[in-house]
Amino acid sequence: MSATLHVHTTHLQFTNGLEVVAVEGNTVGECLNHLIRQFPQMEKALFAKKDKLLNTIEIYVNSASAYPNELGKSIRDGDTIHLLVALAGG
Amino acid sequence: MALNRKVAIVDLTSGTIEKKPIPLEVRKTFLGGRGLDAYLLYKYAKPGCDPLGPDNVVIFSAGILGATLASASARTHVMGKSPLTGMVGSGNLGGFFAPELRWAGFDHIVVKGKAAKPVYIWVHNGEVEIRDAKNIWGKSVTECQWAVREELGDPDIKSAVCGPAGEKMVRFANVMTGIKDAAGRTGMGAVMGSKNLKLVAARGTMDIKIAHPREALENDKKFIDQIVSAKVNQTQGELGTPFIWGATNSWGGLRTNNFQYNQILYADDVEPERIDEIAAETMGKYHMAACFGCQVHCRAKYKIPPSPLAEKFGVVGKYDEGPEYTSQGAFACEPGCTSADTVLIGNHLVDQYGVDNLEIGSIISWAMELYEEGILTAKDTDGLDLRFGNDEALIEMVHHVCNRDTRLGDILAEGGIRAAEKIGKNAIKYLIHVKGMSNLHSDERATPGLALNIATASRGSDHLRSRPAIDLYHLPQEVMRKIYSSPVPYDGPLSSDHREYVGKPWQVFWHEQCYMAVDCLGICKYHTVFLGATLPNFEDWPRVLYYNTGIEMTPQEIWTVAQRCNNIERLFNIREGFKKDDPYKGDVLVDRYHDEPARRGAPDVIGATIDREKFKVMRAEFYQHEGWDENGIPTPETLKRLGLENLDKEPSRI
Structure with missing residues (x-):
């Protein structure tokens, strides 16, 4: 499956400035792995350890939160994935 | 009832x-x-x-x-x-x-x-x-x-x-x-x-009669599901408010050394996971606690572990709760300290003295910069070496400010503006404040919307009155439009980019009403869209209000109540001397926001400042949304619409 992934501004330094990246996979986890194969520095930016996203990373698929079990969430052709980063709250 | x-x-x-x-x-x-x-x-x-x-x-x-x-x-x-x-x-x-x-x-x-x-x-x-x-x-x-x-x-x-x-x-x-x-x-x-x-x-033992108890309980079950299913609340349940500190520091969003920098280096010991480790070591696996009726349980319980600093100040083994994100700022990045011991001790002292952690951390950090600039000398500090990163001097000063038992402690206890007047020598130049209240330890130079929030908040620099915190998440446009177009219509611009100036005045205006509504209802901001876009909102509150109290109100009516109450706070400030551009009482930022670019952090942060002219345009638009004139004063039409036109003359309704 092919999806469009929107990169958070703070991660542009790891994607050569690309704000939107084409990714492939049947799940969010597979799509993120594809992203990391293209841009290896994204691994540290997203994952605390294998198969565990950082606490401050949230995934939206088609404008809805994919939490919980984000990585196992199914992806269909044409889906849109947004990477959110929780920063600087009160 | x-x-x-x-x-x-x-x-x-x-x-x-x-x-x-x-x-x-x-x-x-x-x-x-x-x-x-x-x-x-x-x-x-x-x-x-x-x-x-x-x-x-x-x-x-x-x-x-x-x-x-x-x-x-x-x-x-x-x-x-x-x-x-x-x-x-x-x-x-x-x-x-x-x-x-x-x-x-x-x-x-x-x-x-x-x-x-x-x-x-x-x-x-x-x-x-x-x-x-x-x-x-x-x-x-x-x-x-x-x-x-x-x-x-x-x-x-x-x-x-x-x-x-x-x-x-x-x-x-x-x-x-x-x-x-x-x-x-x-x-x-x-x-x-x-x-x-x-x-x-x-x-008290006087029962509170619930208007529609069955419906209230059923609705609350849905409410709780909504609250605990948000990732931000699950994370807060594990790490408390400190969870956000590490990522924000890596990004470059923390005021450090009294705002000379925007990121503290070599601060692994203050990361949320380390604080959580200490809480687990001293209080066991289940060390998170909650307020009345809350499922988030965002506060850690801890005892201060043995350390030379804890021994010197006689606080080894003392029990406390927290520390909150704000104490990480007050006792780590702002004074340039990098030890969890210092954060835990400082947090304990402010809790026992009953003093604001943000303010005392900020004002001592300000004094540290004055000391390093030579504006304060060892004579002023009674020999205390008040340089950045001196953990012992920091904790010593907390005692002196709270007890007012040294000349400098007594001066700082008066708050920044009064202290700057007493110290002289242009000390005011280094004070980071809005309306005389110190800023949170976050750096808003890369986030114009958040800068507008602190500049215009009713009680001075403040992250809990109108901060569009979710602006930093980069929400999908569709999600933003859904949040910000209700309960009052809005079809103006909205940007998911935190660096933008466009659309931010509406977001600040919207969050101001949201947080006032929450504060009138008496529920916690972690149960609304403060830190999570999927959390309850205006659309959810009428049912909670009706089932529990019997009062029927629409989301729009709750919004109007919030706007009315925010305008009373504005009128109070005007009565007490507010002027739009007054450096001490106005809706302004100190010069460092405009003149000194951020030095550290991610590429989207380095070099950031708040553009003066764009800031003024944002502020003017914010006033328009509020129904205020170009000087930030509510217009007669706004006061009439909110039923406040006779506020000064009418006898108190209570």
Whole structure:
């Protein structure tokens, strides 16, 4: 499956400035792995350890939160994935 | 009924106590909590009064949903004229006091005048008494709560107290309850101290009748599902508010060394996971606790581990709760310290003294920069080497400020603007504040929307009055449009990019109404879209309100109440000297935001400043959304629409 992934501004330094990246996979986890194969520095930016996203990373698929079990969430052709980063709250 | 709680007007000068009902019409106009407090402040505080004089008031209140079946309906609000800023004074705390106040029969306690000697107020089952505080005056925040329980013979009494810092009228002293629940910012504890009021104790067994209990419970189950299914709340349940510190520091969003930098280096020891580790080591696996009726349980319990610093200050093994994200700023990045020990000790001291962690951390960090600049010398500090990163000097200064027992400690206890006047030598140039209140330790130079928030918030630089915190998440446009187009229509621009100026005034305006509504209802901001886009919102509150209280209101009507109450706070500030461009009382940022680019962090942060002209355009647009004129004054049409056109002339509705 092919999806469009929107990169958070703070991660542009790891994607050569690309704000939107084409990714492939049947799940969010597979799509993120594809992203990391293209841009290896994204691994540290997203994952605390294998198969565990950082606490401050949230995934939206088609404008809805994919939490919980984000990585196992199914992806269909044409889906849109947004990477959110929780920063600087009160 | 949930609506039959009263207002008590307690005059400490004369010793008189009046109990007044809250008419239904007043409920529908202000709801309760902070909203009705704002009205009572406007009507009961004498215009132009000395905040530390008898003509000021200090008001303690519960929200209209307090102690009902509504989730997290635990918030207490405290209000008066601020001795720090001379404008709106306001603090909001969690814990268990507000529910107890309601069970004791009251929603608002308005305290005016000044007692001849230390007293406390005892509220119980419809009765209010003024009692001698000779046995509890001088005690720490936790000691005085236990002492009053012992004196009155009831271990379940809950109290809102001023600590030793409040007694000494440190102008940023808090009102506290429990171990660490703090009505912080703006010095409401100092107002208590100025009135010789040590605490308000509450205990009650008066039932609160729920209007539609079955529906309230069913609705609350959905509400709780919504709350606990948000990732931000699950994470807070594991790590508390510190969870956000590490990522924000990596990004470059933390004011460091009094805002000379925006990122602290080599600070792994202050990361949330390390603090969590210490809490687990000292309190066991299950070390998170919650306020009344809350499922998030965002506070850690800990004991201070042995360390040379803890031994020097005699606090090894002391129990406390937190630290919050704000203490990581106050005792780590702002003073340039990198030790968890320092954060945990500093957090414990501010909780025991009852003083604002943000303000004391900021003001000592400011003094550190003055010391390094040579504006303060070793003579001024009584030999204390007040350089950045000196953990021992930092903790030593916390004691001196709270006790006012050195010349510099006494000066800093007066707050930044007064201290700068006393120090002279252009010390004001280095003070990071809005309206005289120190900023949160976050750096808003890369986030114009957040900069507009702190510049225009009613109680001074503040992240809890209108901050569009989710602006940093980069939400999908569709999600943003859904949030920000309701309950009032908005089809103007919205940008997911935190670096943008466009669309931000509306977001700040929207969040201002959202947070006021939450503060009137008396529920926690973590149960709304403060940190999570999927959390409850205006659309969800009418059902909670109706099922619990029987009051029927639409989302739009709740929005209008919030706008009305925000405008009262604005009118109060105008009455007390607000001018749009006044560097001490205006809607402005200090020069560093505009003139000094951020030096560290991610590429989107390095080099960031707030453009002066674009900031003014944002501010003007924000005023337009508010219905204020070009000077930030509510127009006659706005006042009429909100029913405030006769606010000055009308007799108090309570």
